[in-house]
Every structure is written in structure tokens, then in C-alpha cells.
Amino acid sequence: MKAVPMVEFWRGGMLESLHYGHAVICDASGAIVEAWGDPDAVIFPRSSCKMLQALPLVESGAADALGVGPSRLALACASHQGAAVHSDLVTRWLGDLGLGDNDLRCGPQMPRDADAMKDVLCKGESPCRIHNNCSGKHSGFLTLARHLKSGPEYHEVDHPVQLAVKQAFEEVTGLGSPGYGIDGCSAPNFATTVHGLARAMALFSAAHEGSDTRSRAAARLVAAMTAFPELVAGEGRACTNLMRAMGGKVAVKTGAEAVFVAILPENRMGVALKILDGGGRASEAAIVALLIRLGALDPGHPVVKEYLTGPLTNFAGQAVGERRIASGFAA
Structure with a gap:
């Protein structure tokens, strides 16, 4: 099966961009409820799978043994923007382990947060590893490495x-993963299918009903994630805005190259989607359309206008175009 049209961008009454992709909705058993495109398409989930990468941190007992509470668990699942609320928490976490910025293997990254970026630039400093959007995940890796008494090259x-x-x-x-690539943060990113990723999200959606270690x-x-949406991404970011809009009832997570997932505990369903061309604004529109379809997001909420139904504006604030969900997708 081929990818299908999902999101259109129009300008001046003409179709300017058309984004194709794959999407799967799974129930708690892992069965496909609905799918568009090819469920067996192999993708790199990128940062959308950080909650999967954080499972061993909790399952192993490392989180409890080393004092990793809910806010740090949210940060372990985050692609944050390097705001002070993020970097300060990472710094304290590392400090509790007797570690510092140089122990991270994610590489330095200029903060995306405007105030944090201004602070770095005005001080004439260089960005640190703690500013890296994956520094929370890497702090979790370091915590697990400490618990396992393993070496420092955890990546x-x-x-x-x-x-x-x-x-x-x-x-x-x-x-079984068919292979891996090295992510932007230097850690392996294991490939899977869109169905496999949705199956994992569905498992997370029903986890509150289980009593086993994994659940x-x-x-x-x-x-x-749902208690601390501001830590999972940051102010103005889609993940944070969408989780707030749904009142903490749904967890969502984006990944680079236009991957998006959702965990819906009340529905006991998981969602995964991939926009083929890597267009992030298209993946945001697509996940919003699917969340509305599943009854998790009120179509009248202002966040829907921001990512799907509202006009595209230019720098002068003029409405110059619009997004549309392609015919046949999430209708």
C-alpha cells in the first residue's frame, strides 16, 4: 500500500502543498481499528518513542532507587526547548547523581526558548548539553546506567x-526492529512500522488497568507526561498545547521528520502517524484531525484553529492561505 494524501495547504485559491503519509489507530489488543496508507511502512519513530526509551528506567527500579519523580519522568519523555524550567531541572537531576553537563552525550544545542536563547547570546556564552532538547532523556539514560553499574558511554x-x-x-x-539510525542526540533510534508504533501507544493507553511491572x-x-505538559515540550509547542487542551486526558508526542503519536487511556487506543516529506506543520494538523475524530479533542477548542482550521497568515497578520484535511483522511 502507498502513502495517502493527508494534509493540503492552499494559497490564492490554489493548492500549494500536498502532504502524504501513513497513520494507524490501534486498540488495546494491538489490532488496527483504522488505518490510512501502509500500516507496515517502516519508519524511524525519532523522539515520538521517548516514553518507550524511558521504560527500562522505571521497570528496572532505577527511577525509584535514585529518586526520579514524576517531573523528571516527564522530562525523560521530553523534546524540550531548553527553557530555564527544563535546563534547571536537568542540572539538579545530574547534580543528584554527582554528574554534570560533560557527562551527557547528547551534544550542545542552542535553546529554542526565546528567553533562554537571549540569555546565552547576551552573555556571550556557548549553549550547553543541558539545553539539548533530549537532555532529559539522556539524564534518564545516565540514571539507568548508574543503577546497572555500567560505563559512561550509555549512548x-x-x-x-x-x-x-x-x-x-x-x-x-x-x-523485531529491522535496524537503527543514530538520532540527533547521538542515541540509537530503532526502526519499526507505523502499526508497531501505534501498537506500543495502545499498550500505554491501557497500562493503568494492569498490575504487572511493565503496565x-x-x-x-x-x-x-499529562501532569507536566510544559516539561514534555514547552510554551507555544504543539505537544504542550494539545495536552493542555485535552485536560490531561491524552498524552501526545512529536518526533523529528513529522512523526506524531497519541495515547488515549479513556479510549484504550493508540495512534501513530508519519508524514512522508517530514513536514512538521502537516503532522500537527493530521494529529489534531485524528484526535477530533476519536472524540478526544473538542473541534471548537482554540487549539484546533491554531493547528488545523485557522487561516495561514503572513508577517503583517493577513490571512493568505488555509490548511485542509485531504479528502478521505480522518473524515
């Missing part, structure tokens, strides 16, 4: 941390 694919991540990843997606771990991660 290497044959390190015990990444071996634990791969095992958890394959178990919750229900598939308890997954439920804690979902609860952390």
Missing part, C-alpha cells in the same frame, strides 16, 4: 542501557 548501541531500550522497544511494538511503569510515564 552506544551495545551498551547495557541501549540493549535494555531495544528489548523493551521490540516487546511493546510487537516486532505500572508505562502508566507512570503517561501520568507524568
